[in-house]
Amino acid sequence: MSIAPPRRIWLWQNIFSPHMAGLAVALARRGCEVTYVAEQALTADRAQQGWLPPSLEGVTLKLMRSAAAVDELVASAPPDGIHICSGIRSNGMVAVAQRALGQRRLCQWVVMETVDDVGWRGVLKRLAYRRLFMQKRQQVQGVLAIGHRTPGWVAARGVPPDRVYPFAYFLPGPDLSLPRGVREAGPFRFVFAGQLIPRKRVDWLINALAALPDPAAELWIVGGGPDEPALRALVDRGLGDRVRWLGQMPLPDVPDVLAQADCLVLPSVHDGWGAVVSEALMVGTPVICSDACGAAGVVWAGGAGGVFPAADRALLALLLEQALAGGPVTTAARLSLAGWAECLCGQAGADYLLRILDHADGRPSSASRPLPPWSQVSTAPCAEARTDE
Known part of the structure; x- marks a missing residue:
């Protein structure tokens, strides 16, 4: 019996993202040849938010500083490589790579988050994405759709549903994410972690907590931004x-803070995913979030x-009150x-992605369509908080 050669997987993104690092390293540990290409290692605004260049052991890193560098990289790519590109619209050098990959007829996938399509700009976005997906229908083999609404949204733009797979940001494994130490004693503790900007709606959280009839709760706020004053x-x-301001901190330190809280709250008006949701669940901290967060699907699935x-x-306030009462x-x-929440780790993501690729290739070992890891394990459902779509 012949043994299939290792998968050659290329990731094309604007930066070396810590939210993709867990998946890339896990794929390499499973014997894949992983090449991670980025326009720059880290942007200044992400560094200011506490992001650090991720550790990418076993992964080949390359930078694409110019269109010429992109063309050279694409020309050097093996013909059997699988190229997973970030987004399909307004994505800098990644768009240059997608054109060059199309010219060579190399296997392309798109990984993308939920698109914010509210208002008249949203109408234009929907039209633009439909046009782009139609233009690239012969080039793009499939879409890895990050966010609970994204698969349906992508299919509505004309991509065949059987080529759209629910996906997530799969973070480093439990050995890096489980809480260090025991939860400190004290009152019930809510936590928010993220930018202090209008989109995150931290004011909703503050007002809702201030209105609770039982004041026996505190709030920790991690992050900074223009809304802080x-x-x-x-x-x-x-x-x-009752509020403790922790300020900006390096991204790897955030899980330790989340592990000292009883509930993370993310009331955003839009978040493509919301990686802090995964980080909280992976240290065993329940999450309350809006359904405009892509990660709302895993909150439903986790049941906490x-x-x-x-x-x-009103429902945000009710959920806060219920959490406090518990x-x-x-x-x-x-x-x-x-x-x-180990189903959200890099190892689970790598296994899932390889099953997706096998299924898309029609391999006998993956005849049935693979299910997302978070849909295959369950805890008690959070029925009171869920809304039908």
């Missing part, structure tokens, strides 16, 4: 010393926390949730 003034009027419609302040997260519950 206004948010501090809002806290002074409603929550006072809740999801509220993005425009529904009391601090026990060690047993935290370990159970963290165990479930």
Whole structure:
């Protein structure tokens, strides 16, 4: 019996993202030849937010500084390589790579997040994506759709549904993510981690907590941004010393903070995924988020926390009240949730991606369509918080 050669997988992105690093390393550990190509190692704004260049052991790294460099890289790529490109619109040098890959007729996939298509700009985006997917229908073998609404959205733009696969950002494994140390004693602790910008709607969280009938809860805020002065003034009027401002911190340090909380809250008006949701679940911390966060699907699947419609302040307040009434997260519950969330780790993502590729190639070993890892394991459903789509 002949043995299939190792997969040669190329990842094309604007930066070496820590949110893709876990998947890339896990693929390399499974014997794949992984080449990660980026326009730059890290952007200045991401560095300011605490991002660090990820560790990419076993992965070949290349930079594409110019169109000429892209053409040279594509010309050197093996004919049996699989090229997974970030996005299909307004994506810098990745778009140059996609054109060059198309000219060589090399196997292309697109990985993309949920698109914010609210308002009249959204109408234009929907038209633009439909046109692009039609133009590239012969080049793109499939779409890895990140976010619970993305598969349906992509299919509605004309991509055949059997070529669209639900996907996620699969983060480094439990050995790097499980909580270090025992949860400190104290009152029930909510946490927000992210940029302090209007899109994240931290003001909704502050106002909802200030209105709770039971004040026995505190809030930790990780991050910085232009909204911080206004948010501090809002806290002074409603929550006072119940808020702890932790400021910006290196991305690898955030899981330790999440592990010291009883509930992460992400009330964003839009988040393509919301990697902090995965980070919280992987350390056993329940999550409350809006359904405008791509990661809302894994919150539903994990059954710990809740999801509220993005425009529904009342349900956000109700979910916060329910979380508080349930009391601090026990060690047993935290370990159970963290165990479930291993389905969001790089190892699970690599296995899932390889099954997707086998299925797309029509290999007998993967005749049935693979299911996302988070849909194959379950805990108690969070029925009260879920809304039908």
